[in-house]
Each structure stands twice: as structure tokens, then as C-alpha cells.
Amino acid sequence: MTQSPAVPTPAPQGPVRLGERAARTLTAELARHHGSKTALLVGAQADTAVLDAAISALLPGDLLTVVPAEPGDTTRLRAHIAAYGPWVADRIQIVNDITDAQPAEIVLAALPLTGTVDETRATLAQLDAQLVKGGVLAVSVPAMPGKTEGADTELDRQAALFGVGTDLVVLNQPPLRIHRLRYTPADVSTAARLAPVYRPSSVPITRTMHIDSNGVAAAGIALGLAALAKLTRPKSRLWLVPALAAAPVAAFFRDPERDLPDDESAVVAAADGRVLSVERLTDERFGDGEFLRIAVFLSVLDVHVNRSPVAGKVVDYFVADGGFAAAMRPAAEHNVAAYTVLETERGTVVVAQRTGLIARRIVQRAPVGSLLARGERIGLIRFGSRTDVYLPAEAADPLVGPGDRVIGGASVIARWS
Template identity: 75%
Template sequence: MTQSPVVGPAGPPDPVRLGERAARTLTAELARHHGPKTALVVGATPDSVVLAVALGALLPGDTLTLVPADGTDADRLREHLTLQGQWVADRVRIVDSLAAADPADVVVAAEPFTGSAEAARATLEELGKYVGPGGVLTVAVPALPGRTPDAAAELDRQDALFGVGTDLVLRNHPPVRVHRLRFTPADIAVAARLAPAYRPSSIPLTRNMHIDSNGVAAAGIALGLAALTRAARPKSKLWLVPALAAAPVAAFFRDPERDIPEDPAAVVAAADGRVLSVQRLPDERFGDGEFLRIAVFLSVLDVHVNRAPVAGKVADYFVADGGFAAAMKPDAEHNVAAYTVLDTDHGTVVVAQRTGLIARRIVHRAPVGSLLARGERFGLIRFGSRTDVYLPADAADPVVAPGDKVVGGSSVIARWR
């Protein structure tokens, strides 16, 4: 067998390069595991950005195995690692072929898929043999229309069967889509050892302030309308309306960094806003017994990125039809809502993203089977809305009351008993 799996015949003349942002996305599963873990990078080269980011993600107790890319001298790769120091040398080993590697918790294909659907399928089957129980395989494929459409279509098919998350990385040459695949169920307990995953959908503006990619798109549309209006009516000042709206529209999608409490008993707010109600009620959709429901209203001035209140595994996701009443009104109980059901060590936890009078669009980024760390971003609601957190009533006690202001990912709204 060759040193790394063949991903298909040579692609177009312009090669697909993975930059730092794509590399961070590919290795996100490696970087977010706090506990000891094993990792396997297939297709490594000394100058690979993926390798550099993977080495930077290593923690004490981790082990990393490298399979050199086709045409890469393993001795040259060993010399490169020697220059990284003893700390890296103690945790990284190089094998001459994939057949000599052991199964790992995280497997990363350092080279993007650029071949046929059949080649992509064969490579995934081969790499899948080296993914440990509950482990994750991450791969990238060009995202431009018409660029390796067969490989991209096969990855989409595999994602429908085994996907636990995809990310579109636009700041790459060319843009790529990163797929995370899990072929066997993950242990729920692993979620408690995870840090929130790196998301390229959250674009950094400053060290502590990001903006969701939806905000970039919305601001771009507003500026585009301004440009078209000015071109069509150069003597009119009407173009100033969409131009001036671009900044506040983008600000609506702001996504600040948050300090997540380390207390393992803490349940954090799923969104910024004001607590509307705290009540016990049954809900047969989620199981027997009563649930403690904490409802939070988000005004148009609040951050609308939603975060996981607890660590857990996404067991189900469904959307309930309804109306679009004002989110702070009792009738909002029957609005269109998206429900994310989490399996946790304490029982079933549910986050309901409810639409409002203005909010008509729910963004969800946590497929069934994925693991969420406490405080991890998993979606957003556009404009005014409401987010409800359901907790097992016999396992948690609320620490907030109606009228309290909470901050998503940071404010503690309840504690496990």
C-alpha cells in the first residue's frame, strides 16, 4: 500500500492548499479534547499547516501518529520533528504506511479530497478502519461549484449517514468544506471533557469579539443594495439607507467570547436576554416526569448566538410548526420552534429555539450524534426571539428568577443537585 490513501487522480492545475483557518477546522476535534487522546494524521508533510496546527494542539498524555504523504520521505519528516524539541518527539511517531498505524480517537486527512466519488468512497472506507470507537474522522473537499463535484457529492452522502458536523471555510484557496464523520456512537461522558469547538462560522474582529458569518452575509447584502441604488439613481441619497443599515445589521450577529464556568454542577444560559419564566411542567415529547423550564427573551439588542447549557450528545433534533407571536408574549409558546435534545449524565436536556414576531429564521449547526461542550455555540436565531432550556426537574434547581438578565455561556441559570 502507498504511504497515504490515494484520494483520486490529479486534480486541476491549480492545487488545493489548506491554510491556517482550514487546518484549525480540520484539527478542531483534536484541539478540544482535554483528556488524554490518540490522534492520526494521514498525508503529513514537513511544511504542512495541518501538521503544525496538530502539533500545537497536543497536550500532556496525548499521542500523535503521522503517515507521510505520497512522495514524502519519512526520514525528512523525522528530521523536521526532531527540530520541534523533545516534548514533541516524546508524543509523536511516524509510520511508513497507514497499515502500520493503530486506531485513534481523532483521524485527520491532511490532504483534501480531489478525485472521483469512487476514490473518495474507497479512501473513507480505508480511513474508517483506523477510527477508534466513538472517534471522529475529519476530511476536507473543495467547495467551489464544479471543482471536484464527484468527491464533494460523495462526502455529502457520507455526511448524511455519519456526519456530526460540517464547516465551510471561505478564507482558503480555494474555499473548502470540512466534514466530521463518526462511524460508531460516542460515549456521553466524553462531552464533559471537551472544550467548545473552533468554528470558522465565527469570524474574529478583535481578540474578544467575533461576528457570525450570517452577519457578514447580511452586511454584504446591505452594501450591495446601496451600491445598486447609487448606480441606478446617482443623484438620490436613497443609497444611504441600506449603507447605514449595514453596520447595525452586522452588529446584530456579533459573537463575543465568553468565560464558561468551570463548576461541573453549573447549567449556563443558552442565550443572552431576560428571564421570562421559571416553571415546572410535564412534556411527553421529552420523556416521563416533570421538567424545569427556564425561558429567556432575546431583544433585538441582545446577542443571538445560542450555546449549549450543558455538555451532552445530540440525541434528536426536530422543528415544531406554529405561529410568529411576539416572543415575550404567552402566545409565543406556540411559535415555530427548533428543539435540540441532549443526552447527558443527568438525564435529558432540551434547548428550544423559538421564533418571534420578527425572528423567522433559526440556524442550527449541531447534527444528531454530535457532542457539545458546555457553552459551545450550536446555532442562532435571527432578530428578536426566545430560548427555553428544559432540565429534569428532580435533578436541577434554578438559581434565576423572572426579570433576571443572563449572558449566554457565562451566567449560571441552574445547578445540578
């Protein structure tokens, strides 16, 4: 039997499978779209986590087209899908070859890409041909050296040009890197129909509380230093210092789930903290007209994960040089800051992540071209800091004032007029 030309071939070392966590990450773009949508799953196999994750993401009105990894897999696929019942079976069609499928809004490669650079480029071109304008292609690649023949290099290049999101799934054998690619611009109105995307960068602790991967890494470093101190100086209690610091360091990077307000006209806080100021100003970097700026100070005890205050499309991102004044002081306005510029249906919205006296590291995870749902995580700032939200002054009415406490992704700081 011959394999479909668009289906990636496993590397000589053996097949690479996607576990449940990796499958959920690969199909995240499918799961976050509200309303009817079309999707294409290429290289599907029965009884796999990827197929089950894609089926679980279906909503009424959706249509999922499935291309089997091998022509002989069709019978098993039909039986597997039929077991879900008629509600699912009516929303899925199986075709023998990718050329028989209609273009879709979301295309998923069920098998990781492991071939050469040229093979990977050809595969991506075939998958891209099945995307409608503004559609998203989700593919995976092993994240360990020696597991591909060049696919990882080519995907890194493609992600730099067309990437709208990349996630590393460590809990897979082997670890995988999931890339989401968009080759043509998306309509900004699509963002309003999205839910915050699932990201494996947060490690679940409980059902409602996660720890960002930065926290896991920081806690691991602290425990490593404790082990090294214990090994080199076994009679000393110096090892207790980094060992006891591991828990509070991890807690600093906590990433709780948040319930978004139902009001679609509500603008939510980009961060937890205390409102420092609410003012109107102009800033030629973001365009003509006045902006309403709401500045929030984050103490070291606040959650430091930042979220998008509105639904929109990332059209620019830049970092402005500056100092490291205490974040609660007016001079912090001139600190080092990262600006994420969003195009929305109401105008330009900007989120500024500002460093503070202690904070010296800004993490931004929303590439230019990506669509953000309201309340979606866009990054974090390490230790005390400040986050500013700029809104079109004539289109938004503030609902908070200096001294108010706000919760990122949950508190309403303004409302569209």
C-alpha cells in the same frame, strides 16, 4: 515512489493546500479534547499548516501517529518534528503506511479529497478502519465546482448519514468544506471532556468579539443594495439607507467569546436576555417525569447566538409548527420552534429556539450524533426571539428568577443537584 493508498490524490487542476484557518478547522476535534487521546494524521507533509496545527493541539499524554504523503517524506518529517523539541517529538510517531498505524480516536486526512466518487468512498473506508468506536474522522474537500471528480458529492452523502459537523472555510484558496464524520455512536460521557469546538463561521473582529457569518452576509447584501441604488440613481441619496443599515445589521450578529464558569455542576444560559419564567412542567415529547423550564427573552439588542447549557450528545432535533406571537408574551410558547434534544449523564436536556414577532429564521448547527461541550455554540435566531432550556426537574436546582438578566455561556441559571 508510490503514494499510500489512503492518501487523497490532488485533482488534475493542481494541488489544493490548506491554509492556517482551514488547518485549524480540520484539527479542531483534536484541539478540543481534554486529557490524553490518540490521533492519526494521514498524508502529512513537512512545513505545512495542517501538521503544525496538529502539533499545536497536542497535550500531555497525547499520542499522534503520522503517515507521510510519500515514503520519501519521512526524513523531512522527522527533522521538522525534531525542531519542536523532545516534548513534542516524544508524543509523535511516524509510520510508513496507514496499515502500520494503530486505531485512533481522531483521524485526520491532511490532504483534501479530490478524486472520483468510488475513489473517495474507498479512501473513507480505509480511514474509517483506523477509528476506534465513537471516533471522529475529519476530512476536507474543495467547495468550488470543477475542483473534484465527484468527491464533493460523495462527502455530502456521507455527511448526511454520519456527519457531526460541517464548516465552510471561505478564506482558503480554493475555499474548502471541512466534514467531521462519526461512523459509530459515541459515549455521552466523552462530552464532559470537550471544549467548545472552533468554528470558522464566526469572523474575528477583535480578540474577544466575532461576527457570525450570517451577519457578514447580511451586511454584504445591504452594501450591495447601496451600490446598486447609487449606480441606478446617482443623484438620489436613497443609497444611504442600506449603506447606513449595514453596520447595525452586522452588529446584531455579533458573537463574543465567553468565559465558562469553573463549576462543573453549573448549567449555563443558552442565550443572552431576560428571564421570562421558571416553572416545572411535563412534556411527553421529551420523556416521562417533570422538567424545569427556564425561558429567556432576547430583544433585538441582545446577542442572538445560542449555546449549549450543558455537555451532552445530540440525540434528536425537530421543528414544531406554530405562530409568530411576540416572544415576550405567553402565547409565544406556541410559536414555531426548533428543539435540540441532548442526552446527558444527568438525563434529558432540551434547548428550544423559538421565533418571535420579527424573528422568522432559526439556524441550528448541531447535527444529531454530535457531542457538545458546555457553552458550545449551537446556532442563532435572527432578530427578537426566545430560548427555553428544559432540565430534569429532580436533578437541577434553579438559580435565576423572572426579570434576571443572563449572559449566554457565562451566567449560571441552575446547578445539578
